[in-house]
Every structure is written in C-alpha cells, then in structure tokens.
Amino acid sequence: MELLPPCTNACPVHTDVRGYLAAISKRDYTEAYNLIKANNPFPSVCAWICSHPCEGACRRAQVDVPVAIRSLKRFVVEAVGARTEESRATGYTGKKVAVIGSGPSGLTAAFDLARQGHQVAVYDRSREPGGHFMASLPTFRLPREVLRRDVGLILSAGVEFIPETEVGRDISIDELRNEYNAVIICTGLWGGRGLAMPGFDHPGILSALPFLKSANQGERPRVGKEVVVIGGGNVAIDVARAALRLGALRVKVISVEKREQMPASAWEIAEALDEGVILEPGYGPVEVLLSSGGIITGVKVQKVKAVFDREGKFNPTYEPNVYQIVPGDTVILSIGQTPETSFLEGSGLKTDALGYLPTDENSLATGASGVFACGEIVTGAGLAIAAVASGHRAAGIVGRYLRGEKALPVGGEFKLLGALPEEVAKKVPLKERQGMPSLSPRQRSLSFLPYEMGLSEDAALREAGRCMKCGLGARVEPEKCAACLTCQRVCPYGVPVVEEHARISVEGCLACGVCAAACPAGAITLEALDEITVNISNESYLVIFACREVCTSITRKKLKNISALYESRLVEIPTAGALRLEWILEAFEKGAAGVAVAACGPGQCRHPGGSASCKGVLERARTLMAQLGIPSERLYYCQQDEGEDLIPLLENYYHRLKIIDTN
Structure with missing residues (x-):
C-alpha cells in the first residue's frame, strides 16, 4: 500500500510535492516541472493562484512554519520557461x-x-x-x-x-x-445569489462575477467613493481588491462570519487588509439604504450571534436590536455562486x-x-x-x-503518513521561510498588474531545503541487523529503537542518512541515498559532496567560473554526516582528480550535529587511499561558516590539485 505524505494527500490531484522539491534541491528544474505537470495540466496557473492545501498539511508546521510550496512551483514554471507543444496520442480510437x-x-x-x-x-x-x-x-x-x-x-x-x-x-x-x-x-457556476431583503432589488446593486469579468476585460466598471462588498469568500475579497484598483477610496467587506471563520483564504484576507480593505466581520445585511431620490447611501447590518446551528449547518442567528449603518454608494453582492x-x-x-x-x-x-x-x-x-x-x-x-468497461469504485489504496512526533520536532533546527517578494501594498493597489515578483534561485534552493522528505526515511533489513546500537547512538533525533533488531519509525525519521552511513552491517537502506552514484567519465573531474544547506550557495554559475581548471560534479547529500566511505572510493576508482567534502558550520545544518560524524569516514578514507597509493591531499574537507562563500576555498583546492598533477 502506497504511503502518502500529508502534502500530497491534501492535494486533490495528489501532486508529488516531495518529489519536485527534491528535484529543485538538485537544480533539476525540468524534472520538477514534469512532476508538477504529471497530474496537473495547469502547472503555471496553479503556481499563481492555487490555495495550496498542501501547505496547510505540511509537517514542517510542527517545527516552525510550512514550506512555501506554491512559491516554489512558481519558481519552477518560470525556470523552465514556455513550453511549445504537448505530445499527442500516437493512435486514435475512432471515438x-x-x-x-x-x-x-x-x-x-x-x-x-x-x-x-x-x-x-x-x-x-x-x-x-x-x-x-x-x-x-x-x-x-x-x-x-x-x-x-x-x-x-x-x-x-x-x-x-x-x-x-x-x-x-x-x-x-x-x-x-x-x-x-x-x-x-x-x-x-456562473450565477450569483441574491438577497430577498429591502433595497436589494435596486438596479444599482452589482453582482460579483459580472463585476470581475468586466474589470478583467479592461472595461473598468464604475464604482463610487465608498464600496460595500457583502460576502466572506475568496470572490468577495477579489471584488474588494479590484474595487480599490478601480478608484474606490474606501472598501468595506461585510461578512456574517468572524474573520477566523471566513471561507476566504487567510493569506488573501491579509493581503487585502494590507492594501487598505476594511473588514466588518460578524455582521449580516438587513437592508440597503436609499436616499429620497433612490440613490444608495449605505447598508444596515445586524450583529451575528452564531453562524452555524447545533448540527453544524450554515444558519446564522442574530443579536436582537444590535444594528449599525455602513455608509456606501456602491454595493456589490458576493454571497455565493449558483449553476x-x-x-x-x-x-x-x-x-x-x-x-x-x-x-x-x-x-x-x-x-x-x-x-x-x-x-x-x-x-x-x-x-x-x-x-x-x-x-x-x-x-x-x-x-x-x-472501452465498454464498468466504472471503478471511488477511492484508492494508500496510507497517510502520521504526524511528526513531538520529541523529534523539538530537535529539528529552525529554518526561516523564504517569503514571496512583492510590490508594496500601496504600489500594487494602484493597478491590475501582477504584484508577486517570484523567488530568486538562491531563495528557492533554501526554501526547497526546508522540506523534511517526510516518509522517505531509513529502513532496516532485520536479517542483517546485529542490534549493535550504532544507529541509536548516532541518530540526531533519537528515532531508532533497538530490541531484537533496530526499528526506525517512518513518522519520526527525517532521512538525514547518518545511521545508514554509520551502520557497520550495512543493514540500513535509504531510498534517496542508495541511488547516489558518482557519474564521471574521465580524470578531469572533481567530485564535491556537499551538505544540502551548503548547496544553496554553490550554484552552477559559481562552479562554471572555476571549470577551466576541472569539470566539477556536485553531489548533494542531506548532511555531511550521511557521507559514505564507498562514495569517496567510487569517485577515485572512476578516475576523479580529487574529492571535496563541503559541510555546514556548527549550528547551520538542517540536521542537528550534521557534520560531526563525517570526520571518522574521512580518516578511514585517507587510510585506504594511502594503501592504494592515492595522495591524501586529493581528499579535501571544508566547512561553511554562516554567510561564508565556499567557492574561494574550493578554487584554492583546485589550484593545489593542479600543482600536484603538474608535478
């Protein structure tokens, strides 16, 4: 049975979020795009407007805040650029x-x-x-x-x-x-609900969808100085923000729900408030007020006692005789869509x-x-x-x-990954979320131009690195396990439990790979790391094993600047502690000129104590290199302090190797 992480489970089309964030970390943006598009023919649209239920389910929220998944999707679709043609079916059914x-x-x-x-x-x-x-x-x-x-x-x-x-x-x-x-x-749904209340049959009352359609077509529907929007959903918020851009000086949203109950997305409400929209939550409309000449002057509203009845159904009740007047010369209804x-x-x-x-x-x-x-x-x-x-x-x-076949029953065969254990969440280092850059609220409220500017590559790599790879943790092969307690000793999160053999909780393991690297019996496998191979073809290559956190600063552009000396192969690992002896030996066996290990500095790694346990691997590697006649200088270790650029250190290492090769 397939095990789904909560982000994928929350997505109605089960997008492989974990997979495409991993592809971003590897800088394989084409692969990330293909994973996004595999279940979604609107990858670009959703990168801009999806309500991202995946983020609401992200287990990272148990540590600090969810990963900015929609922002990363936007980065991917812009990184790969425009696609010109979708593949057609090779044969036709005649249907x-x-x-x-x-x-x-x-x-x-x-x-x-x-x-x-x-x-x-x-x-x-x-x-x-x-x-x-x-x-x-x-x-x-x-x-x-x-x-x-x-x-x-x-x-x-x-x-x-x-x-x-x-x-x-x-x-x-x-x-x-x-x-x-x-x-x-x-x-x-193209119809709009009306209200059978005094004044709401006035010909000047606007309906949300025709209003938005007119604005989007550049017709600039006329609004007054004071606009009252009635409704609490995303469409109502869109209407309010559009009214500001059309020149309204004051826009108020009347919602029967309190702010925390409003069906509109919390982030869209926050953006509307930043732009100057005013909320009046917890009130329901009673009457549109008209002047003696039949001009709209405002809306009378009543305070809501409860939005839902005892059965949880939408059935507002009101505080008796608690009213207020909301002034306005334009009223826009957005209380639901109908077929x-x-x-x-x-x-x-x-x-x-x-x-x-x-x-x-x-x-x-x-x-x-x-x-x-x-x-x-x-x-x-x-x-x-x-x-x-x-x-x-x-x-x-x-x-x-x-095809003449019967429909399959609703449902699928999968199991949902459980919550992150509290004791593990407390040990995960905090990492700041990379926010979406945008125009200031004042700037964006002046026009209908897009206001989100998109993530830089550096910010996208940092944000993708916050993904905890939920469900891709270590697996123990019981027949190989000697119950030696090594995994229990080295795990930064205290996840393994050792009895007759080790057991590693799939909910608790964060796939750092330290236990797999340290296991003397080779009894621990890790899907993401077991696939690592060193793909080089000649002796002009240098292999860099870099902690994921370090990889955000070692961009392709920077590596290209030093490629005149050697071709560089960057191999990302979750943490330096996951480094395996066989990877180093494989690189030299395939003819690498040198191997560099780039680790995070103290307190910088996405895994606690990330770089500490790799030094023993390096010592064993140097011992074996000496026996094989490989100069120890060809294996280099460097550690990145906060804000430091490792490229100059790697350049110096490359120059030293060049001297060795020349001599």
Missing part, C-alpha cells in the same frame, strides 16, 4: 467526445481523453477558453499570458476548442449526443433543489445515456485544483465507458 465548458474541469477532462486517443471537442459560449480562470480571476492575481500558456499546451494535445457556441441555443444536448459517443457537462442550467431545457436532464446536476457517485453518469458531468455543477463551489481533480476522474470514467 468522439464533446465537453461542454472550458473551465479547469472541462479542459482537464478533454486533455486526458485526447491523450487516450479520442477525438475531443470543447464547446463554450466564450471567445477564449479558461472558464472562471479567464473571466473571473483578477489579472493582478493571474496574468492572462500565464493561463494562455497552459491552455495552449492542452489544445496542442489534440483538443479542439469551439468558441462562442452556447449549448441550448446554438446546439442542443441531444444533437451532441447524436454526433458524439459521449458528452461531459462541465459548465461550472446556470437553462441550457438543459429539453434535454430531459433534471437538477436538484439547488440547481446542481445529480450524478451517480461511482460513474458520474447523469439521467441520459452517454452523458456525464463533473466539476462545480456537480460538487458545488470549491478549489480550482479540486475542479482539475474532478476532470481527471471524469476522463478516466468516460474512457472506461468508451
């Missing part, structure tokens, strides 16, 4: 699928089905594909060239986009059923009481043969990445349907 809606769920389903070899057409009433990504997300959060890059790759896989074609008006569902072998409805289902008329498909399209839980089938549905028209509002996951599932189900 045709129509997808209604070009949002994240629809385009994901279309992408997957095209790669299965089916002919796929996506119908949408809009001019450009992208759904709410294109229409509703503010451009300061998602630059449209980023979206177009991902959509272009999806279409290049063989997906046909049919724009400005409204199903139910220009073509019926029955016509699609006659032309295609399967139809998938992925139309999302628009007029396109279903005449199709025989029925919606539930809330307007959603019911489907079979396992097959996503609707009430019409060959018609399936996925995304928010089925599930209700949710995360963008959840819509992507829904599209994946629909494509898998429809693919099986087209």
Whole structure:
C-alpha cells in the first residue's frame, strides 16, 4: 500500500510535492516541472493562484512554519520557461467526445481523453477558453499570458476548442449526443445569489462575477467613493481588491462570519487588509439604504450571534436590536455562486433543489445515456485544483465507458503518513521561510498588474531545503541487523529503537542518512541515498559532496567560473554526516582528480550535529587511499561558516590539485 505524505494527500490531484522539491534541491528544474505537470495540466496557473492545501498539511508546521510550496512551483514554471507543444496520442480510437465548458474541469477532462486517443471537442459560449480562470480571476492575481500558456499546451494535445457556441441555443444536448459517443457537462457556476431583503432589488446593486469579468476585460466598471462588498469568500475579497484598483477610496467587506471563520483564504484576507480593505466581520445585511431620490447611501447590518446551528449547518442567528449603518454608494453582492442550467431545457436532464446536476457517485453518469458531468455543477463551489481533480476522474470514467468497461469504485489504496512526533520536532533546527517578494501594498493597489515578483534561485534552493522528505526515511533489513546500537547512538533525533533488531519509525525519521552511513552491517537502506552514484567519465573531474544547506550557495554559475581548471560534479547529500566511505572510493576508482567534502558550520545544518560524524569516514578514507597509493591531499574537507562563500576555498583546492598533477 502506497504511503502518502500529508502534502500530497491534501492535494486533490495528489501532486508529488516531495518529489519536485527534491528535484529543485538538485537544480533539476525540468524534472520538477514534469512532476508538477504529471497530474496537473495547469502547472503555471496553479503556481499563481492555487490555495495550496498542501501547505496547510505540511509537517514542517510542527517545527516552525510550512514550506512555501506554491512559491516554489512558481519558481519552477518560470525556470523552465514556455513550453511549445504537448505530445499527442500516437493512435486514435475512432471515438468522439464533446465537453461542454472550458473551465479547469472541462479542459482537464478533454486533455486526458485526447491523450487516450479520442477525438475531443470543447464547446463554450466564450471567445477564449479558461472558464472562471479567464473571466473571473483578477489579472493582478493571474496574468492572462500565464493561463494562455497552459491552455495552449492542452489544445496542442489534440483538443479542439469551439468558441462562442452556447449549448441550448446554438446546439442542443441531444444533437451532441447524436454526433458524439459521449458528452461531459462541465459548465461550472456562473450565477450569483441574491438577497430577498429591502433595497436589494435596486438596479444599482452589482453582482460579483459580472463585476470581475468586466474589470478583467479592461472595461473598468464604475464604482463610487465608498464600496460595500457583502460576502466572506475568496470572490468577495477579489471584488474588494479590484474595487480599490478601480478608484474606490474606501472598501468595506461585510461578512456574517468572524474573520477566523471566513471561507476566504487567510493569506488573501491579509493581503487585502494590507492594501487598505476594511473588514466588518460578524455582521449580516438587513437592508440597503436609499436616499429620497433612490440613490444608495449605505447598508444596515445586524450583529451575528452564531453562524452555524447545533448540527453544524450554515444558519446564522442574530443579536436582537444590535444594528449599525455602513455608509456606501456602491454595493456589490458576493454571497455565493449558483449553476446556470437553462441550457438543459429539453434535454430531459433534471437538477436538484439547488440547481446542481445529480450524478451517480461511482460513474458520474447523469439521467441520459452517454452523458456525464463533473466539476462545480456537480460538487458545488470549491478549489480550482479540486475542479482539475474532478476532470481527471471524469476522463478516466468516460474512457472506461468508451472501452465498454464498468466504472471503478471511488477511492484508492494508500496510507497517510502520521504526524511528526513531538520529541523529534523539538530537535529539528529552525529554518526561516523564504517569503514571496512583492510590490508594496500601496504600489500594487494602484493597478491590475501582477504584484508577486517570484523567488530568486538562491531563495528557492533554501526554501526547497526546508522540506523534511517526510516518509522517505531509513529502513532496516532485520536479517542483517546485529542490534549493535550504532544507529541509536548516532541518530540526531533519537528515532531508532533497538530490541531484537533496530526499528526506525517512518513518522519520526527525517532521512538525514547518518545511521545508514554509520551502520557497520550495512543493514540500513535509504531510498534517496542508495541511488547516489558518482557519474564521471574521465580524470578531469572533481567530485564535491556537499551538505544540502551548503548547496544553496554553490550554484552552477559559481562552479562554471572555476571549470577551466576541472569539470566539477556536485553531489548533494542531506548532511555531511550521511557521507559514505564507498562514495569517496567510487569517485577515485572512476578516475576523479580529487574529492571535496563541503559541510555546514556548527549550528547551520538542517540536521542537528550534521557534520560531526563525517570526520571518522574521512580518516578511514585517507587510510585506504594511502594503501592504494592515492595522495591524501586529493581528499579535501571544508566547512561553511554562516554567510561564508565556499567557492574561494574550493578554487584554492583546485589550484593545489593542479600543482600536484603538474608535478
């Protein structure tokens, strides 16, 4: 059974977060991009706007704060640059699928089905594909060239986009059923909820989604000096931030929930507050106030006693006679999205009481043969990445349907990795999170231009190094273990327990590799380290074994500056204490001119006491080198003090080797 780390489990598409952070640490950004894109056809979009549930589950939070996973994804997609073409299926099945809606769920389903070899057409009433990504997300959060890059790759896989074609008006569902072998409805939520309260039928009341769409298209909808936004979700916060950029002098968000209860992401609320948005949480609207001439002057609100009832359902109750007046000349409603289902008329498909399209839980089938549905028209509002996951599932189900196979039951075979033991968390050295650089709140509130500037390579490497490689720890081979207590003695975290043989907790082990390097019986394996080999082809190479923390300062650019002397092969290890004698000997056996070991200084390593235990390995290596006739000067050890650049030390070492080789 597969063991999933919490970050991957929290991601609706189960992105291999741990894998792509490891690839970043190795500076293999192409591999990192491929791992991100493996389960997500919107890698660039999600790098900008994903609500990153992975970070909420990150076990690093038990030590200090979560790893900045979304920021690292952004670094990767920008590091690899634009991709031009997605690979197409090599053969075609002769089956045709129509997808209604070009949002994240629809385009994901279309992408997957095209790669299965089916002919796929996506119908949408809009001019450009992208759904709410294109229409509703503010451009300061998602630059449209980023979206177009991902959509272009999806279409290049063989997906046909049919724009400005409204199903139910220009073509019926029955016509699609006659032309295609399967139809998938992925139309999302485009309607807005209203309020049956005095004044809310005023023609000047704005609705959130049309307001955002107009702003994103550059139409600059007019807002007054004082804007009142009613709602507590991410859309409401987007509306408030957009209103500021459109010239409002004062923007207030009225939410029935208290701040900690608001469904909007905490980080987006914080950014809105920084920009000058004012929150009025814990109040519900009662009436829109109008002047004698019918002009909006404000909103009367009432203090909320409780948002949820005893059963946990949303059912606000109010403090009697506790009101206040919120002045405003513009009111924008953002209290929830609803399906628009007029396109279903005449199709025989029925919606539930809330307007959603019911489907079979396992097959996503609707009430019409060959018609399936996925995304928010089925599930209700949710995360963008959840819509992507829904599209994946629909494509898998429809693919099986087209092959004449039954749908598989919901669920998968995996086990979730448990929490980090408290006694281990206390021993993990604290490492500062690398924040996303951005424009000042004042600067960013002046325009719809993007305000997040992206991580530098140095910051990305440092942040990726904060990942604890959860679940990739050491494994003991009981038949080899002599119960000698060595692992228990050297482990910086006190994880091994030795009885008849050693046991190493998968929740507690942080894959530092010290125990595997020290085990005299070779009974401990570590997946990430067992794969290390020294790939060199001639005697002009120098091999540098560097602690992961040191690697952030030994960039490719810096190594290139000294490559005139020798080609350099950088081998990253979790900590210098993980250094194994056989790696050093392998390097010399393959003809390396020299081997350098670059370690962190005291208190700098990501593992406590990281460099201390490698000195014994170096002594044994020098003894064996002497027996083999290899000068001990060819093995070099250096330690990085805080803020120190090791490149000058390595340059001096390279020059000394050159003198040895010349003589």
